[in-house]
Amino acid sequence: MATAQVSERMAEQIGVLICEAREHLADALEEYLKSKKVDIGVINVNDKLNIERLFTETVNSYIIAEIAAMVSYLIYDELKNDDILKSTVPTMLQQYESMFERIPDNMVNKTSDLPDLAKRVLESETEKDEIVKFLLRDIGTMSRGNYLKASFDAAVLNFLGE
């Protein structure tokens, strides 16, 4: 696929992500307001902090790893440098995730099936590129604290046609 087409496709995918994320944010906000069991009326400082937390968790769960995967794939497609996908960007994601006070439930749920999925694909007899095998093994050995990296790997595998 030509670089311009890859770029166009990635740009469209950003829109897909934002739409999904905004729905999750609105749902989370609705749940939060329901849990207060009173008419929201005035939003106080605590409410603002909680809404900000919902925003952060939504962005962390549905946007960060995927946008990173899109940009990385675009650069990888142009430069054919495996390190971008294997270490440069994943390391940055791990460092960012290490700063989380708590892992959002959505992030855990979204990635929970990925190790088994990766193992199944890895064990299948279809021919795979070296980079695909690397990403599959990486997800297969995913441990707690690597949710962003797993999401990143999975999104890249999707863009690689897996």
Next chain:
Amino acid sequence: MTNKWSRELTPRDDALHPCTVPGAWEWWYFDADFENGYTTAGTYHYGSPRPPANSDARFIEIALYSPEGERRMVRKRYPVDQCSFSTEVCDVVIGPNHMKMIGNIDKYHIYMSEGDQGLDLTYERLVGGYVTPGQAQPAEAYPPNTPPSWIVFQTRARVTGTLTWDGKTMNVTGIGYHDHNIESAPYGTKGGGLGASGYGSPGSNAFWSKLHAGDWTVNWVLGRSSRRGGYRSTGGTGGRVIAYKGNEIVAVTTRGYAVGSDTTTEGTGVEWPRHVKVTFDEPGLIEGTLDLDVTQQIEFMDLYSRFKPFQKWYGETFIGHPAYFRHRFNYDADLAIVGEKVRAQGKFWMEHHKFGRGY
């Protein structure tokens, strides 16, 4: 016929429309409902309508349904050199199977024979056709022209011939329909999604069917966008209602919507509605409702079935699960078309394109 709603259709409109766009495809579609309770619906394909795009795909996909809802699906691909497509008239040959007009668009012969299943049908036009004005001059190549998307040649036809089910051939008579779809990309890949409808796409669902009520025929395709599309009706973005009295188009509108409810994943793993309420909403032309209660699901195609595992994961996480259904239903129609009351109840079926998440 020509009037303000549709231009005159010619045999070339039903010919192959040459196109160089890699994802382009065409299909010639027909269906028929027979007096003995059997139904058939099928397509002759040039290019793949489902992702991944494949302009070399030549195949037929023809379903036969028994009155009880049993299905025999014939899906057979043939090499390019065993197929031919005229650019002058409808003369479609795919292996031993064909769809050909006889003289002009008033009459067609459709033939399929694969293993124990087959059909040999003649279609004679009772109610004419339709194309969106301004789209598709006859058989012009595209790009740069906009693909016409949907050309209806026989909204209602008398169908006679034979149907072969598990090797048993029966004479049949019934009512049929024939149209021709032309697109520049596989279903679900327009608007940005990888194999599914993309962000902002208004088409989370599209329902298509016909209403036969005495002298009235209504051909409609409507839906409603998902939450991400702002729950817009499909009016102006693909939805369309064409109403005929006798052989004359008397109303066309894009104003209306169809909303599914009472959903389930039974039998498919993908959500589908047990009830669909269709609302026609152009006062003075066509207004009122069609209530559809699904009685049988006779077709289900998983549009992710050919996707690889991580493509599925990504699609389901961010987009939803696109699928194609055919549902038989009981209907209750309460309409006013150009001021005349149209009430009808009965049984029929609809096509349901589910592009993303929600109803």
